[in-house]
Amino acid sequence: MTTIPILDYATFSGATKQDFVDAWGKAARGPGFMVVKNHGVDPRLIESMFAKADEFFALPGDEKAKISIDKSPHNRGYAGTGSESLDEKSGQMDQKEAFNMALDLPADDPRVIAKEPYRGTNMWPDVPGFKDTFTAYFDQVFNLGQNLHRAIALDLGLPEDHFAEPFVDSMSTLRVLRYPPAINPQPGEIGAGAHTDYGSITLLMSDGTAGLQVKPRDSAEWIDVPAVDGAFIVNIGDLLMRWTNDIYVSNPHRVLRPVKERRSIAFFMDPNPNALVQALPGTGEEKHYEPILCHEYLTMRLTATYSQKAAS
Numbered sequence: 001m002t003t004i005p006i007l008d009y010a011t012f013s014g015a016t017k018q019d020f021v022d023a024w025g026k027a028a029r030g031p032g033f034m035v036v037k038n039h040g041v042d043p044r045l046i047e048s049m050f051a052k053a054d055e056f057f058a059l060p061g062d063e064k065a066k067i068s069i070d071k072s073p074h075n076r077g078y079a080g081t082g083s084e085s086l087d088e089k090s091g092q093m094d095q096k097e098a099f100n101m102a103l104d105l106p107a108d109d110p111r112v113i114a115k116e117p118y119r120g121t122n123m124w125p126d127v128p129g130f131k132d133t134f135t136a137y138f139d140q141v142f143n144l145g146q147n148l149h150r151a152i153a154l155d156l157g158l159p160e161d162h163f164a165e166p167f168v169d170s171m172s173t174l175r176v177l178r179y180p181p182a183i184n185p186q187p188g189e190i191g192a193g194a195h196t197d198y199g200s201i202t203l204l205m206s207d208g209t210a211g212l213q214v215k216p217r218d219s220a221e222w223i224d225v226p227a228v229d230g231a232f233i234v235n236i237g238d239l240l241m242r243w244t245n246d247i248y249v250s251n252p253h254r255v256l257r258p259v260k261e262r263r264s265i266a267f268f269m270d271p272n273p274n275a276l277v278q279a280l281p282g283t284g285e286e287k288h289y290e291p292i293l294c295h296e297y298l299t300m301r302l303t304a305t306y307s308q309k310a311a312s
């Protein structure tokens with residue numbers, strides 16, 4: 001039976017640094033999911049994130065619709081309940097609402113003017129302190145993610161700063177999610193359909209309400225991902241699986257419809273849109289994937305997620 005390991009980030013220094021790297025490597029090759037505690041992200045900031053997300057989700061529908069993701073070519077803004085299907089084959093729309101933000105570039109940035117993929121400005125709701133809280137959280141979690149990529153590099157026998165460059169001006173996305181409670185949930189009813197994440201790693205903070213499950217590729221069973229108070233759930237995404245030529249595993253996961261409201265904060269750590277993701281040195285002679293640009297891969301996956309709406 002697969003278990004989701006708990007890693008202590010405080011050990012990633014000094015005499016115990018290699019222990020953390022080894023624990024990371026084992027988790028990344030196995031379930032592809034781990035709990036990371038003592039991560040250094042300010043607990044008061046996490047609390048503020050949930051508070052600001054609650055204020056936002058409580059706004060009237062027409063207020064949230066003003067910043068609809070449909071108006072953004074850059075995957076930003078508000079996605080309403082029933083607008084996404086992470087499991088395109090299920091025929092079910094996800095029962096969740098969400099708000100996304102990413103690197104904010106001014107309208108006169110040459111990359112915005114040139115209409116480079118995923119380069120643009122955020123759409124903010126009219127909630128006092130929302131932008132500052134989200135921006136501060138984005139920065140702290142991105143910093144943690146960069147440090148975790150140092151552990152990844154060491155585990156793969158690469159220079160510790162190997163991943164610094166591909167994450168300059170990254171297209172990482174911060175997303176808050178709210179799953180409304182099911183009045184009378186039926187077996188198999190989902191909040192978020194089975195899927196793998198698209199990027200490098202995801203750092204997820206939940207409010208502790210159960211529902212997230214993972215199905216390791218070698219398992220027929222869905223396993224509950226434990227909610228450890230204040231800790232991040234970190235999982236491997238598809239681009240890191242491609243980068244490591246399948247040494248690391250990006251595993252399918254889903255969220256069951258909760259009986260009480262559930263909120264989570266996902267930080268999808270994705271490289272620079274123009275980063276070329278191809279098998280890293282030392283990951284084997286036989287290449288399992290064609291090299292792909294980060295933005296090409298993301299567009300392919302996001303199009304599938306939203307296409308159900310057009311079809312329905």
Ligand SMILES: O=C(O)CCC(=O)C(=O)O
Nearest residue numbers: 177192197212255264266
């Ligand atoms: O809300 C969660 O716990 C997980 C959400 C998720 O897997 C996703 O948005 O990719």
Ligand SMILES: [Fe+2]
Nearest residue numbers: 195196197253
């Ligand atoms: Fe996910």
